[in-house]
Each structure stands twice: as structure tokens, then as C-alpha cells.
Amino acid sequence: MKRKVFLGMSLLWIGLFVFTESSFAQRFPRFKVLAFYSETVEQAHVDFAQDAINYFRDLTIGDGFVFDVTTDFNDLNTEKLADYQLVMMLNDQPHAPHQREAFQKYMESGGGWLGFHVAAYNDRHTNWPWYLEFLGGGVFHRNNWPAMPAKLVIDREHPVTKGMPREFIAPENEWYQWKPSPRENKDIEVLVTLSPENYPLGLKDIVPDGDLPVVWTNTKYRMIYLNMGHGHREFTDATQNYLFLNAFRWVVGQDRNGDPFLK
Ligand code: ZN
Secondary structure: OHHHHHHHHHHHHHHHHHHHHHHHHHHOOOOEEEEEOOOOOOHHHHHHHHHHHHHHHHHHHHHOOEEEEEOOHHHOOHHHHOOOOEEEEOOOOOOOHHHHHHHHHHHHOOOEEEEEHHHHOOOOOOOOHHHHHHOOOOEEEEEOEOOEEEEEEEOOOOOOOOOOOOEEEEEEEOOEEEEOOHHHOOOEEEEEEEOHHHOOEOOOEOEOOOOOEEEEEEOOOEEEEEOOOOOOOOOOOHHHHHHHHHHHHHHHHOOOOOOHHHO
16 A cells, blocks of 8 residues: 555656656747857957856846857858757858858858958958948948947937936947948948047047947848957946846847747
8 A cells, every 4th residue: 555655756756857857848948049150360359259158148137048159151051050049159250251251141041140340341352242231331440459448328219228327438449430330321320339438439449439339230131249348347337247248138039930028
């Protein structure tokens, strides 16, 4: 008799365990992120990538998503990307034609992208017209040196800037100016801009004036570009971290299959 009770209790516990496990299995992962970075670029850009990986990986604990990281840009292939709701480029961009084609196809099929700093760098040697259009048409023009903090201004109400102060001091960064300014492109919505109060910005290399958008989206795609991404201090400011988090959540939440955070 005792053994029967024991057996019954055991089956009940096993049943509960299986039920609990399967209900979690349905909710995890809600979505998958693939972050690309390079270890062979400027050290300050590698430092940023490592901090970014730690920051976003920590979010997986609460938000129930998979955060995969790779330095192999051959992972930009259609078969692999089909598994991911968001691609991040932390400090580099694809250079091989087949990688570029796979990324373009992914974005044109509704893929999500969050890019930082040098991931958008382009000049007359880049030879990737689609990417230039994707980013709003701005070619790298100049930057300040050394890296410096700067006052940033929030341009418009948008889910990415919601709840933010109108201005804040961002941690030190190498701020890139683009020519022409992406703001001149009708598909671009600029969300954050460097305040003109910072000018002249720099010591060795100086940005003396001009429009300097820092965060923007191309409304034709599910994407946000953020110019931050230089050195070890980028995740030391709560306001800026909040901006990064909002940008991440907004791009993911625009998934054409519905907002995974609401599932
Ligand atoms: Zn830099």
C-alpha cells in the first residue's frame, strides 16, 4: 500500500515537472539575436564590442531571448539569418560580396538591425551603394579626436527616445560627422543629434560646426543606427543605457510577426 502511494506521488511530481518544463519551453526563446563583431579592428572598437556583448547578454536573463555572438561574417548567409529576429553589428560590417548580398536580402525581407559607430563607416573605397542608401546616404566626413563626452539633444518623440530628458551628456565617444547629413534624406528620421554647443569639438581632430545626427532610423527598414561605440565608457551612463535598451526593444518589437515582448 505504501509503495502504491509512493509511486502515485512520484508520477504526480514527474507530471508537474514535465508540464512546467513544457510551458517554459513555449515561451523561451521569444526571439533570437545574432551579434557580429571583429577582434582585428581598432582596440577601442573591440573594447566597446566586448562591453556591448556583456550588456546585451545580461538582458537575456529577464527577457527570455537568445543572444548569439560571432566574429565570422560568413554567418551572414540566408539560411542562418532566417533563424534570427535581430542582427547587430557592433564594430564592423560585411566586406565580402556574398555576405553583403545575404544581409541586404535579410533586411529587405523584414529583418532587424541595430548598428553602432564604425559599423556604418564608409568612404570612397567601401563600394557598397545599397548599404550607403540603407544608412541614409551619408559618407564619413570627419570626427573629433581624442574621444570626448558630448551634449546630445533628443530631436523627436519616438518610442526609442520616449521618457528621455531633452538633453543629456553622453560618455566619451569619437563622434562621426557624415556628408551629406542623413537628415537630408526623406526616408531618415533623426532621433538624437549632437548639440551645436559642443563646437568646436576635439583637440587634435576638430569638428568645428555642422549637422551631426547621432541616432537615426531609415523608415524603409527595421533598423536603428547609433554612433556610440568607441572605448570602455559607453555603458557607464544610465541615460545612454536606457537609449540603447529602447533602441534594441523597438527594433525587436517591430517584427512583422508581432512584438515578441508581448508574447
Ligand atoms: Zn571609434
